[in-house]
Amino acid sequence: MTLDTAPVDLAAFWAALDAVPAAADAERLFDVDGVGGAGTLRRANLDRYLQRSGPGADTILVAEASGWRGMTNTGVPFTSMRELQDPDGLFADVPLTVPDAPTAPWEASSRVVHAALRGWHGPLPVLWAVFPHHPFVAPDRLTNRTPRPAEVRDGAPVALALAEAVGARRFVAVGRKAQGALAAAGIDAIAVRHPAQGGAAQFTAQLAELR
Numbered sequence: 001m002t003l004d005t006a007p008v009d010l011a012a013f014w015a016a017l018d019a020v021p022a023a024a025d026a027e028r029l030f031d032v033d034g035v036g037g038a039g040t041l042r043r044a045n046l047d048r049y050l051q052r053s054g055p056g057a058d059t060i061l062v063a064e065a066s067g068w069r070g071m072t073n074t075g076v077p078f079t080s081m082r083e084l085q086d087p088d089g090l091f092a093d094v095p096l097t098v099p100d101a102p103t104a105p106w107e108a109s110s111r112v113v114h115a116a117l118r119g120w121h122g123p124l125p126v127l128w129a130v131f132p133h134h135p136f137v138a139p140d141r142l143t144n145r146t147p148r149p150a151e152v153r154d155g156a157p158v159a160l161a162l163a164e165a166v167g168a169r170r171f172v173a174v175g176r177k178a179q180g181a182l183a184a185a186g187i188d189a190i191a192v193r194h195p196a197q198g199g200a201a202q203f204t205a206q207l208a209e210l211r
Contacts, residue, residue: 008054008165016161017132020154025138042075045096049076052094054166059125062159062171064178065147066134070107073099077127080107083114090114103142112195116204120211128162130181131155156185
């Protein structure tokens with residue numbers, strides 16, 4: 001994790017994120033006006049994470065969307081409660097806040113991603129999701145659905161704003177769907193296997209080739 005540096009200017013990133021529309025079956029994760037302050041917690045965690053991980057990073061590792069077991073709790077992509085609270089984890093030096101009532105203690109994909117990044121050389125990739133809201137199968141928020149093509153198109157400018165803010169030059173898409181979403185926005189991304197559904201070993205090997 002990057003040590004103390006000048007703050008990253010995330011104003012354009014936050015503006016792009018806040019402009020992404022959310023349908024009735026998509027939860028706005030970073031809405032500070034949301035009920036219970038969960039959006040404020042996620043937003044603060046994401047800001048602290050990006051301020052630490054952004055400087056010096058040349059790669060953005062992009063998921064398709066957030067999941068109810070991970071990012072919806074912590075505010076940080078590919079990060080569930082297990083990784084957030086790991087005293088020896090990748091984010092041990094980032095002052096992240098633990099939510100009072102998380103919806104799940106862990107997420108399988110988050111564990112694989114964090115384990116694979118332990119062997120990374122140089123600044124860690126910035127983790128992100130091309131659709132920044134949580135798409136769910138209504139009315140159950142404790143589910144995940146595939147974001148619609150229009151949703152990923154709406155979210156792609158946020159990834160571009162993030163890359164510009166931190167100075168990253170390379171996009172790595174986790175899964176073909178994420179790659180296709182970025183391609184639709186004119187972003188040429190390298191695709192690696194998604195770690196879910198038996199893809200953990202291939203994902204880890206492909207990521208090792210990129211570091």
